[in-house]
Amino acid sequence: MDSATTSPPALELRGLTKRYDDGFLALQEFDLTVPAGEFFGLLGPNGAGKTTLISAVCNLIRVTRGEIRLFGIDHRQPAARRLIGLAEQDINLDRFLDVEETLLYHGGYYGMSRAHARRRAREMMEVFDLSAKAHVRAPKLSGGMRRRLLIARALMHEPPLLILDEPTAGVDFELRLDLWQYIRRLHGQGTTIFLTTHYLEEAEELCNEIALIRGGQLIARDSADGLRAAYGADSLADVYVRAMAQPAGGPAGAPGGPAAGADGASAAGGRDREAAR
Amino acid sequence: MSATAARAQGLVARHRGLLALTAREVHRVLKLWQQTIAAPVVSSFLFILVFGLSLGDRIRGIAGVDYDVFIVPGLVTMTMVQAAYANNASSVFQARFDRYLNDVLASPMRAWEINLGLSLGGAVRALITGAGLLALTLPLTSVPVHDPLVLALAVALALVLFSSLGVIVGIYAQSWDHTSFVQNIVILPLSFLGGTFYAIDSLPSPWYEVSHVNPLFYVINAVRYGFLGISDASVTLSLLVTAALAAAMVAWSSWLFATGKKLKA
Numbered sequence: 001m002d003s004a005t006t007s008p009p010a011l012e013l014r015g016l017t018k019r020y021d022d023g024f025l026a027l028q029e030f031d032l033t034v035p036a037g038e039f040f041g042l043l044g045p046n047g048a049g050k051t052t053l054i055s056a057v058c059n060l061i062r063v064t065r066g067e068i069r070l071f072g073i074d075h076r077q078p079a080a081r082r083l084i085g086l087a088e089q090d091i092n093l094d095r096f097l098d099v100e101e102t103l104l105y106h107g108g109y110y111g112m113s114r115a116h117a118r119r120r121a122r123e124m125m126e127v128f129d130l131s132a133k134a135h136v137r138a139p140k141l142s143g144g145m146r147r148r149l150l151i152a153r154a155l156m157h158e159p160p161l162l163i164l165d166e167p168t169a170g171v172d173f174e175l176r177l178d179l180w181q182y183i184r185r186l187h188g189q190g191t192t193i194f195l196t197t198h199y200l201e202e203a204e205e206l207c208n209e210i211a212l213i214r215g216g217q218l219i220a221r222d223s224a225d226g227l228r229a230a231y232g233a234d235s236l237a238d239v240y241v242r243a244m245a246q247p248a249g250g251p252a253g254a255p256g257g258p259a260a261g262a263d264g265a266s267a268a269g270g271r272d273r274e275a276a277r
Numbered sequence: 278m279s280a281t282a283a284r285a286q287g288l289v290a291r292h293r294g295l296l297a298l299t300a301r302e303v304h305r306v307l308k309l310w311q312q313t314i315a316a317p318v319v320s321s322f323l324f325i326l327v328f329g330l331s332l333g334d335r336i337r338g339i340a341g342v343d344y345d346v347f348i349v350p351g352l353v354t355m356t357m358v359q360a361a362y363a364n365n366a367s368s369v370f371q372a373r374f375d376r377y378l379n380d381v382l383a384s385p386m387r388a389w390e391i392n393l394g395l396s397l398g399g400a401v402r403a404l405i406t407g408a409g410l411l412a413l414t415l416p417l418t419s420v421p422v423h424d425p426l427v428l429a430l431a432v433a434l435a436l437v438l439f440s441s442l443g444v445i446v447g448i449y450a451q452s453w454d455h456t457s458f459v460q461n462i463v464i465l466p467l468s469f470l471g472g473t474f475y476a477i478d479s480l481p482s483p484w485y486e487v488s489h490v491n492p493l494f495y496v497i498n499a500v501r502y503g504f505l506g507i508s509d510a511s512v513t514l515s516l517l518v519t520a521a522l523a524a525a526m527v528a529w530s531s532w533l534f535a536t537g538k539k540l541k542a
Contacts, residue, residue, distance in 0.1 A: 078385035094377040
């Protein structure tokens with residue numbers, strides 16, 4: 001038996017439902033399993049529920065109903081929260097702290113000793129080319145540096161699951177390539193990556209598996225090739241357009257839709273599609 | 278390593294998040310020292326200079342205490358509770374507004390640790406401002422410490438009460454106006470009306486009775502007793518009222534962190 005079949009999935013959502021106080025239903029009975037070691041992409045239009053899903057996993061919103069497990073542990077447990085690193089879509093750096101302090105305090109919040117946090121902060125500043133700005137406060141950094149610091153902060157406590165919510169939004173092409181390279185290397189070292197993006201080529205370039213979400217429901221999930229085959233499309237962009245144009249209620253009626261049997265889907269993916277109907 | 282040292286080390290290791298968050302809050306206070314420490318100390322010291330030293334000779338003493346001495350405990354209390362409140366209200370609101378609070382909420386810290394860590398920043402700021410004000414005042418007025426135990430207990434309860442109130446308002450506030458509203462329209466007037474500058478028993482009815490529903494009256498009364506040994510009401514009652522209010526505020530803020538109400542959508 002390989003480790004993928006014996007170890008619990010990195011992320012497991014069962015019946016996840018989130019209704020906001022104003023009545024808006026952002027996620028509805030959402031099921032998803034992301035195996036450990038996966039590079040998983042979540043695509044969908046604005047308001048589809050991507051950020052709500054991430055916020056639920058990271059304990060940033062109150063879940064209405066459902067279960068979230070991280071490597072088999074309930075997501076509300078401190079032990080589970082230590083396993084996630086989150087780089088949010090919006091830059092949310094502490095305005096009173098400089099680069100090094102941002103990393104050191106984050107390490108502290110996650111239980112790292114001062115000495116360990118110092119070593120790791122130096123390493124992160126080196127990797128993300130921030131050493132020269134170690135004592136510059138976050139608001140005085142350029143946009144690209146802030147984005148790099150955000151990702152460095154998410155990685156500071158060496159989480160086995162890294163969640164990146166549109167990490168390359170507003171980032172120049174060069175930095176985007178640098179980030180891709182670093183994220184790929186992390187994935188190669190065993191980190192599970194959960195990525196949301198609006199850049200379809202980014203998802204195609206990086207992710208083993210891609211899920212499409214709309215109106216708080218999963219509508220398709222497969223590899224990029226599998227999705228193209230299932231939708232009879234030449235490109236992921238075509239898949240996206242067709243999937244989003246499907247009538248509400250899921251892909252069941254769509255000719256060539258994923259319910260017709262996309263290859264390459266994991267068992268978990270199959271369960272997700274069932275749940276999405 | 279002794280068993281005690283090992284236990285202490287284990288305790289530190291288990292609560293590194295709490296220590297880091299407290300350190301971050303104190304770091305913010307010290308980084309902004311002109312606003313957080315110097316400004317309130319200077320403005321309260323001006324009250325002592327103007328009302329105590331300049332006008333004090335024209336006001337007869339209260340309960341056998343010179344007026345410039347009488348007002349010091351009330352002003353120290355007012356300065357400290359405002360510092361504790363303002364610090365936490367603005368720090369928590371800013372953290373919510375800029376959303377860097379998410380870094381804390383997503384961490385493995387427990388709800389009570391986050392609540393305590395955010396509260397302690399205000400308490401530390403209050404103690405520094407209170408000590409700073411006393412350091413400036415003592416060479417000019419001879420304020421004694423009559424009952425250090427009562428003084429320590431009264432200050433501790435007052436800081437718990439107003440630190441927690443600051444955290445609560447920081448969580449509920451939708452704008453900076455909301456945080457300053459509580460400061461300017463609630464805490465400041467109640468401090469003035471709670472006997473900072475006068476003894477309550479000199480007030481005519483119904484103001485004498487009305488003063489007894491002012492929570493700041495009990496806080497100031499207990500602190501003044503700790504310093505000067507004089508009080509307008511039972512010291513035990515004052516400590517009990519302050520303790521009850523502090524417990525209510527801690528329960529409220531704990532509930533907010535435990536349930537995520539207002540903190541998490």
